[in-house]
Amino acid sequence: MAVVLPSASGRELLNPPSDGITNLCFSNHSDHLLVSSWDKSVRLYDVSSNVLRGEFLHDGAVLDCCFHDDSSGFSAGRDHTVRRYAFSSGKEDILGWHKAPVRCVEYSYATxxxxxxxxxKTLKCWDPRGAGGQEHTLTGTYPQPERVYSLSLVGHRLVVATAGRHVNVYDLRNMSQPEQRRESSLKYQTRCVSCYPNGTGFALSSVEGRVAMEFFDLSEAGQAKKYSFKCHRQSENGKDTVYPVNTIAFHPIYGTFATGGCDGYVNVWDGNNKKRLYQYSRYPTSIAALSFSRDGCLLAVASSYTYEEGDKLHEPDAIFIRNINEAEVKPKPKVYPAPPA
Structure with missing residues (x-):
C-alpha cells in the first residue's frame, strides 16, 4: 500500500527506484518522466496517471539519462556503456562505450x-541513427582536462564541468577545440552546471553551498554581471552547516530556477533580481535531482540520500511531483523608489 505524505511535498510516484536516484528528466513532448538510479535501472513514468510504463537495466549503476524524443531515450552507466531505448517496443541496444564510467548524457536537438x-576524461558525440556498437555511430572524441561531472546544452552551446573546477564551453558546430576554457568562480568541487534558457550563460553549483551565475559574453561589461551567492545552509547555536547543492533546474517559461541541496530543501530563485522567491517544505532526505515539465506547471523532485554523510540509515528514495503555482516561479517586478518631490 502506497504511503500518502502531506500535500506540501507533492504527489508521490508509485514504484520508485530501490537505490539512489541519479537523475530525472521530463520529456519535451509530454508528461513522461525518465529516471536513472544506482539500482541499475532506467524507468519511464507516465506522471499524469502515476504509472510505471517501462523499466530497462544496465550491468551497473545508471548515472544519467535523457530523452531523445517521446518514444526513445539514452542512458549513461557505471558499466562504461551508453545505451538507447525504444519505449514502445521495449527494445534497447548499446550505442557505444567509454573506458570508464559514463557520468553524463545529453541529447542536442540542434545537431x-x-x-x-x-x-x-573524454567527451564523445554519437549519431543515434547509426547502428549500435558500430564505429560510425561515434562522430567524435574530445579530451577533457579532468573527469566529467556535469553537462548542459542550450542551442549550439555545450558547457562541460569537470573535476578540478574546469569549465569548457563548446560550439557544437565546431568541436575542434573549446570556444572558451574557464575555471569555476567557486572555490570547491562542482556538482552541477545548467545553462540559462535564453542562451546567455550558465549556473554552477558546488559542494560548499554556493551557486555561481556566469555569462558567455567575455567583454568587460558581460563579465561584470557574474556573481555567486550562498544557499542551502543552516545556522544552529551560532554554527553554520553547509550542504552541497546537487541540482539546478531552470523554469522553461520564466527563466527562474530551482536548486536542490543535501539539506532536503528546494529553493526557487530569481537570478536577475538576485532574490529567493520560494522555499518548499523540507523533503525526507537529500534532493538528488530536479526537473520542470515542458510547460513549467510541474516540478519533479528526487528525494534520495546522496551519501554526503557516509553509509547510514536514511529515508527511502522517493519521487514527488509538485503542481507549480505561478507565484512561486514568476519574477517579481522591481519596485523603484519615487523621485524626490
Whole structure:
C-alpha cells in the first residue's frame, strides 16, 4: 500500500527506484518522466496517471539519462556503456562505450547528436541513427582536462564541468577545440552546471553551498554581471552547516530556477533580481535531482540520500511531483523608489 505524505511535498510516484536516484528528466513532448538510479535501472513514468510504463537495466549503476524524443531515450552507466531505448517496443541496444564510467548524457536537438561525458576524461558525440556498437555511430572524441561531472546544452552551446573546477564551453558546430576554457568562480568541487534558457550563460553549483551565475559574453561589461551567492545552509547555536547543492533546474517559461541541496530543501530563485522567491517544505532526505515539465506547471523532485554523510540509515528514495503555482516561479517586478518631490 502506497504511503500518502502531506500535500506540501507533492504527489508521490508509485514504484520508485530501490537505490539512489541519479537523475530525472521530463520529456519535451509530454508528461513522461525518465529516471536513472544506482539500482541499475532506467524507468519511464507516465506522471499524469502515476504509472510505471517501462523499466530497462544496465550491468551497473545508471548515472544519467535523457530523452531523445517521446518514444526513445539514452542512458549513461557505471558499466562504461551508453545505451538507447525504444519505449514502445521495449527494445534497447548499446550505442557505444567509454573506458570508464559514463557520468553524463545529453541529447542536442540542434545537431541531432547524443553527447556523453565520462570519468575517462573524454567527451564523445554519437549519431543515434547509426547502428549500435558500430564505429560510425561515434562522430567524435574530445579530451577533457579532468573527469566529467556535469553537462548542459542550450542551442549550439555545450558547457562541460569537470573535476578540478574546469569549465569548457563548446560550439557544437565546431568541436575542434573549446570556444572558451574557464575555471569555476567557486572555490570547491562542482556538482552541477545548467545553462540559462535564453542562451546567455550558465549556473554552477558546488559542494560548499554556493551557486555561481556566469555569462558567455567575455567583454568587460558581460563579465561584470557574474556573481555567486550562498544557499542551502543552516545556522544552529551560532554554527553554520553547509550542504552541497546537487541540482539546478531552470523554469522553461520564466527563466527562474530551482536548486536542490543535501539539506532536503528546494529553493526557487530569481537570478536577475538576485532574490529567493520560494522555499518548499523540507523533503525526507537529500534532493538528488530536479526537473520542470515542458510547460513549467510541474516540478519533479528526487528525494534520495546522496551519501554526503557516509553509509547510514536514511529515508527511502522517493519521487514527488509538485503542481507549480505561478507565484512561486514568476519574477517579481522591481519596485523603484519615487523621485524626490
Amino acid at each position: 541531432g547528436q547524443a553527447i556523453t561525458g565520462s570519468w575517462d
